[in-house]
Amino acid sequence: MALRILIADDHDMVRETIAMFLDADGGTETVAASDLPEAMAKIEAEGPFDLVLLDYTMPGMKGLEALPKVMKANEEKPVGLISGTATRLIAEQALAMGAIGFLPKTLPAKSLVNAVRFMAAGEIYAPVNFMSGKDDPEETDFEKALSERERQVLRGLMEAKSNKEIARDLELQEVTIKLHVKTLCRKLDARNRTDAAMIARSAGFI
Structure with a gap:
């Protein structure tokens, strides 16, 4: 029997990437939601799920405020957090509140x-x-090939941010980010920004 997993994240790329890896592995059936209200509606209509994965920063979450609500709605079946920005302290708090894990x-x-x-x-x-x-x-070979600025831009791509958002975060011009993305794609032999993010994730880049 397939595991039924709800992936709630406001970035399409993140949802699709996780779903793709899980579905390719076989034995899992993934359902997607892009914010907390949609996740709650899906749990109500199709749940409880074997596992619910919640993005820490998606709309409606308000940090860890929504966690107990989702755990209750999923009838105490496992609920975990996924995040590209949460700190160790947040992960510890989530586990203390009853989250099954932190990714x-x-x-x-x-x-x-x-x-x-x-x-x-x-x-x-x-x-x-x-x-x-x-x-x-320790620096991996993967990291050694990249400048510090390229690493910062790549982390932005892995969080599915637009050039505009990355430019704002790093206080740079959007055109500069565009150039970095182009260089990253060349260095990583990636077809596009999504591919670059997937290559980085597979290499264990953080």
Whole structure:
């Protein structure tokens, strides 16, 4: 019997990427929602799900405020958080409130699929490196090929941000970001920005 998983995230690319990895693995059936009201409506209409994944910053979440509400709606079945920006402290608070786990959006694809299966089985999941605060200090070959600015832009792409949003975050001109994206695609041999983000995620870039 397939695991039924609801992925609630306001970025299409993030939802589609996670769903693609999970569906390719077989044995899972994913349903998508783009904000909290839609997620709640789907739980009410089609739930409870074997696992609900909530994006920490999507509309309606108000931080961790919505977590207990979703857990109750999903009839105490596992609810986990996904985030590209949440800190270790937020992850700890979510787990203390009863979340089944915490997934950084930068997790490599294989780890992501394993983590989802783990959580759907009722096991608590949080990446050890992330929770201990000692995320690999060593530079990987992947990172060595990129400048610090390129890494910052790539993180923005992994969070499915537009050039405009990345430019605002880094206090740069949009045209500069466009050039960096072009360079990144060339360096990573990526077809487009989505492909670049997927290559980075698979390489375990954080």
